[in-house]
Amino acid sequence: MGKSSKDKRDVYYRLAKEQGWRARSAFKLLQLDEDFNLFEGVHRAVDLCAAPGSWSQVLTKKLSENHAKNPQEEPPKIVAVDLQAMAPLDGVVQLQGDITKKSTADQIISYFEGQLSDIVICDGAPDVTGLHDMDEYIQAQLLLAALNITTHVLRPGGTFVAKIFRGKDITLLYSQLKIFFPTVTCSKPRSSRNSSIEAFIVCQDYQPPEGYVPNMANPLLDMQYGNMNELVGSNRVIVPFTACGDLNGYDADRTYPLDETHKSRDPLQPPITAPYKTAMGLKRSNFYNKVAK
Numbered sequence: 032m033g034k035s036s037k038d039k040r041d042v043y044y045r046l047a048k049e050q051g052w053r054a055r056s057a058f059k060l061l062q063l064d065e066d067f068n069l070f071e072g073v074h075r076a077v078d079l080c081a082a083p084g085s086w087s088q089v090l091t092k093k094l095s096e097n098h099a100k101n102p103q104e105e106p107p108k109i110v111a112v113d114l115q116a117m118a119p120l121d122g123v124v125q126l127q128g129d130i131t132k133k134s135t136a137d138q139i140i141s142y143f144e145g146q147l148s149d150i151v152i153c154d155g156a157p158d159v160t161g162l163h164d165m166d167e168y169i170q171a172q173l174l175l176a177a178l179n180i181t182t183h184v185l186r187p188g189g190t191f192v193a194k195i196f197r198g199k200d201i202t203l204l205y206s207q208l209k210i211f212f213p214t215v216t217c218s219k220p221r222s223s224r225n226s227s228i229e230a231f232i233v234c235q236d237y238q239p240p241e242g243y244v245p246n247m248a249n250p251l252l253d254m255q256y257g258n259m260n261e262l263v264g265s266n267r268v269i270v271p272f273t274a275c276g277d278l279n280g281y282d283a284d285r286t287y288p289l290d291e292t293h294k295s296r297d298p299l300q301p302p303i304t305a306p307y308k309t310a311m312g313l314k315r316s317n318f319y320n321k322v323a324k
């Protein structure tokens with residue numbers, strides 16, 4: 032397929048080049064802004080998963096327009112983070128780093144000199160495998176990592192915008208977001224293809240739960256399940272753990288000898304097609320011993 036064919040097929044791809052945006056994604060953020068007025072009063076912004084940088088370009092434009100209207104207010108500060116290197120952009124500080132790491136959150140905070148951001152946006156996407164369940168799962172983990180880092184760097188009342196895949200577990204993600212934001216909306220910009228399950232959540236008025244201490248515990252990504260026990264206050268979720276059944280009855284971990292009343296019997300209903308049937312047949316025909324020799 033030639034380049035001009037993509038220009039014909041994808042109007043936003045063509046328009047992005049005509050208007051000087053680094054990627055067609057710029058239109059998604061611009062269209063979200065048309066509905067949600069995302070940048071009113073915004074001075075500090077964080078762009079997570081920013082490369083090649085079209086969302087950062089939108090931030091630069093919008094925040095400098097704000098400053099031009101109110102020059103007495105603080106000048107814009109924009110931080111862009113991505114695993115990949117990004118060509119420089121005027122007015123944007125770039126961090127090449129991983130949004131799942133606490134060190135990245137620390138670097139952002141240090142750039143803001145202890146102040147928090149008014150908005151965090153995240154267009155993060157993992158490399159798509161084509162296996163839908165897997166892609167949805169990884170995207171959800173990236174979104175949760177973005178939410179984690181956001182709780183370190185966003186001011187109360189601030190806004191979080193992120194890409195989401197509308198998969199079957201989306202309700203679970205919504206309920207996690209609603210813990211931190213009273214208003215959560217899922218929006219599909221016109222420039223996002225209908226054939227894609229991509230949409231964007233716009234989470235407004237950041238209100239962390241009372242006593243919440245930001246942390247980067249992400250057991251699914253770090254494989255460090257032990258850390259969850261170190262969480263305290265409202266960060267720690269405890270569900271009741273109960274024992275049930277007659278506690279004086281048989282102990283599942285003990286060995287009980289067979290006797291006159293307790294004999295070995297065949298199973299009441301053997302499996303119709305046991306998963307181990309082929310292996311049993313091979314064992315009976317001495318297959319494994321022959322292979323081992």
Ligand code: SAM
Nearest residue numbers: 056080082083084085086113114129130154156
């Ligand atoms: N919003 C960007 C723009 O407008 O130019 C496009 C973002 S692109 C769709 C997704 C980006 O997510 C990729 O550049 C990728 O490197 C980044 N990414 C994926 N996982 C990441 C992670 N753990 N930390 C930082 N960046 C990540």
